[in-house]
């Protein structure tokens with residue numbers, strides 16, 4: 001491979017934002033390269049649940065959810081982040097959610113479930129599209145195939161280390177290393193930073209938020225280490241909201257990974273503590289649930305559901321690998337009876353029975369949760385099988401990062417765009433405020449990935 005290469009657009013980071021930017025730029029006629037530091041593509045976007053919030057989607061229509069709007073989703077998003085997200089950025093994200101999802105479906109070829117949408121915590125409507133298989137594998141596989149078909153070189157094991165500026169302060173190239181060799185990728189139109197967050201960099205997490213210390217494992221892909229943020233800062237980029245770091249409440253106590261199987265929570269599974277008692281609304285914001293779990297005995301909780309709930313979300317079947325692994329690890333148990341579920345984890349049966357009896361009574365009375373106001377409503381749990389899994393919070397999402405404007409241009413410390421530098425995805429810090437709502441990252445990375453790719457391609461044409 002030549003040590004110096006010339007492109008219109010150089011995209012750094014082959015996750016969802018990077019692929020969206022590269023494909024968009026290429027479709028606008030730009031000569032694009034996508035570089036990735038890890039041996040394989042995908043980043044967090046690959047291991048993600050990849051559920052994506054889209055108001056007014058075709059699935060909502062089918063399910064007769066007719067009253068959702070971008071404005072409603074924007075209001076939920078801003079409130080969910082304690083109004084620290086940028087309303088203009090959130091507005092662009094929500095207005096473009098539907099056309100972007102249609103693009104993923106029709107151009108990229110992503111298959112979404114046709115009859116179900118999730119309602120993540122903090123959302124006032126069920127609005128998260130679910131990719132087939134409930135993970136980002138569906139999305140990244142389709143993006144990889146499309147990039148290949150479009151002739152976009154995707155170079156793995158290639159780590160960007162420096163952004164090069166010309167005498168006018170424009171970012172014109174990226175210096176990268178692969179093994180012991182150095183490469184320069186010249187970018188006529190622009191560089192798109194799509195390098196993700198820093199949730200897998202425990203030192204950096206603790207530096208910006210000392211409350212999240214050695215006790216926490218991470219849900220994130222190993223490449224989520226954030227050094228590109230310093231690279232961008234060196235080139236003049238402004239970092240914002242770096243202390244806003246989200247823990248995901250429902251994770252494997254041994255490895256730290258998300259328990260996707262416990263997504264049954266979005267369809268009625270309840271959270272109980274070691275005493276067999278509920279302690280928080282199951283559809284609350286992630287930070288609220290995480291903090292509530294940390295206050296329980298042992299700083300963990302259990303997620304409990306039955307076949308009645310499982311037949312809606314089907315997570316045991318869909319996440320069979322997890323099911324086998326967690327069961328083998330001894331952190332998950334299946335039982336025909338509630339007593340079997342309680343006994344396995346030494347939860348006082350009388351307490352658990354009282355909790356479930358009360359849930360059943362409220363379910364019978366129409367589902368209204370008089371105790372914790374579960375906004376999805378409570379479901380009947382009077383019959384087995386029962387599924388129970390132990391869970392702890394784990395470092396998940398870094399809301400802070402580069403400040404961008406609605407054109408995905410990176411802003412400097414004076415709020416001025418740095419010519420030739422764009423950013424999209426978890427590397428940016430402007431969208432989510434103090435707390436990202438579930439399903440909003442995928443909307444964010446796809447919408448702004450495309451905007452960044454489009455902007456960089458337009459600059460290449462203009463120059």
Ligand SMILES: Cc1cc2nc3c(=O)[nH]c(=O)nc-3n(C[C@H](O)[C@H](O)[C@H](O)COP(=O)(O)OP(=O)(O)OC[C@H]3O[C@@H](n4cnc5c(N)ncnc54)[C@H](O)[C@@H]3O)c2cc1C
Nearest residue numbers: 013015017043044045048049050051160196223425426442
């Ligand atoms: C387990 C899990 C489940 C999730 N579920 C959901 C969900 O259902 N819905 C939702 O909306 N969000 C979800 N999220 C969050 C969401 O998936 C991420 O925020 C999002 O995928 C980030 O996308 P990205 O493209 O910005 O970064 P990533 O997908 O992480 O990609 C960044 C890439 O850049 C590479 N890179 C970094 N530095 C460099 C460098 N210097 N040079 C070259 N390459 C570099 C990385 O290796 C990585 O491949 C989940 C996250 C996790 C971890």
